[in-house]
Amino acid sequence: MGKLVMVILTAFLAIAVSSFGETAETQRWKIGHVRSEGSAVDRDIRQFVDQIDVQTQGAIQFEIYPGNKLGDYSVVQERVSFGEVEMYVGPFGTSIDKRLALAFTPFLVSDWSQAKTVYHQGSALFKEMAELLAAQNIHLVGGWPVYFGGIGMTKRPTEPGNPEVDKQMIIRVPPIRCFERTARELGFTPYPITWTYAKMGLKTGMVAGIMGGGAEGYLGLKGVLKYYLPVNDHFEYWFVYVNQDAWNRLPESQKTLISTLAGEMEQRRYAVAEAAETASIDALAKEGVAIIPLNDSERRAIEEKVKRNVWPEMRSEIGAVFDRIAN
Numbered sequence: 036m037g038k039l040v041m042v043i044l045t046a047f048l049a050i051a052v053s054s055f056g057e058t059a060e061t062q063r064w065k066i067g068h069v070r071s072e073g074s075a076v077d078r079d080i081r082q083f084v085d086q087i088d089v090q091t092q093g094a095i096q097f098e099i100y101p102g103n104k105l106g107d108y109s110v111v112q113e114r115v116s117f118g119e120v121e122m123y124v125g126p127f128g129t130s131i132d133k134r135l136a137l138a139f140t141p142f143l144v145s146d147w148s149q150a151k152t153v154y155h156q157g158s159a160l161f162k163e164m165a166e167l168l169a170a171q172n173i174h175l176v177g178g179w180p181v182y183f184g185g186i187g188m189t190k191r192p193t194e195p196g197n198p199e200v201d202k203q204m205i206i207r208v209p210p211i212r213c214f215e216r217t218a219r220e221l222g223f224t225p226y227p228i229t230w231t232y233a234k235m236g237l238k239t240g241m242v243a244g245i246m247g248g249g250a251e252g253y254l255g256l257k258g259v260l261k262y263y264l265p266v267n268d269h270f271e272y273w274f275v276y277v278n279q280d281a282w283n284r285l286p287e288s289q290k291t292l293i294s295t296l297a298g299e300m301e302q303r304r305y306a307v308a309e310a311a312e313t314a315s316i317d318a319l320a321k322e323g324v325a326i327i328p329l330n331d332s333e334r335r336a337i338e339e340k341v342k343r344n345v346w347p348e349m350r351s352e353i354g355a356v357f358d359r360i361a362n
Contacts, residue, residue: 062121062284063097063098064121064122064281066120067099067122068080068099068124068273069102069108070101071255072101074101075251076181077101079304081099083296083297083300084097086296090292091289091292105123108127108128113131115173115276115277118172121281122176124274125274126273128210130210132170134352134353134356135168136211136349136353137160137163138272140349141341141346142268142338142342143269147309150272155178156176156294159360164274168276174276174277175275175276176294176297177274177297177301178275178301179273179275179301180270181251181273182251183269184270185248185250185265186245187248189237189261189262190261191262191325192204192244192262192264196327196333197222198337198341202222204223205223205225205226205242205243206245207225207228207242207244207245207247209227209229210227210229211227211247212348213349214247214269215227216344216345217269217341220341221268221337221341223246225246226241230247230248233245234256234259237259237260249312250312250315250316250318250319251312253319254315254322260319263316263326263327265328265329268341277293346361
């Protein structure tokens, strides 16, 4: 009888230890992003997390929250920092550290070829951002290139391609200083509010335009916008980032896997992103939005003015990091 009891106890302990090990190794992560379910970034993220699930044999299980369901991107940034949300794909706010505006430097790149060099996993910009974000308990994993920024408007501005002319128009900009400064240099009056309130502002007439996004982002404003100015003021690149404590709990093999899969997701997106941007502009036109073209001389005048007047202020605010990237 004693031997039988020992066998039963040994089996029980083995099951208990096995169950404990499985519980300890399995992690459940929340991951959010800014677009609706079924959008391009949503599809890519679902493929990304499915690959992680399969290749870790379910060690990390994700719950996806699309469409800002976890809050505005600046709010989620803080939640990731505190560990309330494990992972996110989106831009960064600058309320905690103004130096993060480095990622939004206006006219840092002017075409897709340059964007692929500057904005990618492991680039100099990526490494600088990673170092800045480490202080917020955030670990950068990768990125998702989106589009070049433009300005959507409810009315046509005065001489849209001339940065020296007062447009006599109030436009929404993100609550990030470099966007506000850039809008002023282009002749607009900036009104800093979040994306959530921007849509309401356009519908009520509080603002007559919106800056900080691009054609794909403005497609959701059907019937509100009448004009689109593809000024290419900044390159939108959404970072894939993780709470540092959650990252530290992973074995090295899983860290390597996630980083590798994030890099592959970025490259898949780069392969189609430029064409997707063109398709989004065409879709705006089909919705009745007039696309206002800029010629080369207008683009040069805009870019030179912004670099001349905005970059020195950013250099002063961001410090040596700025010169290491924007030179």
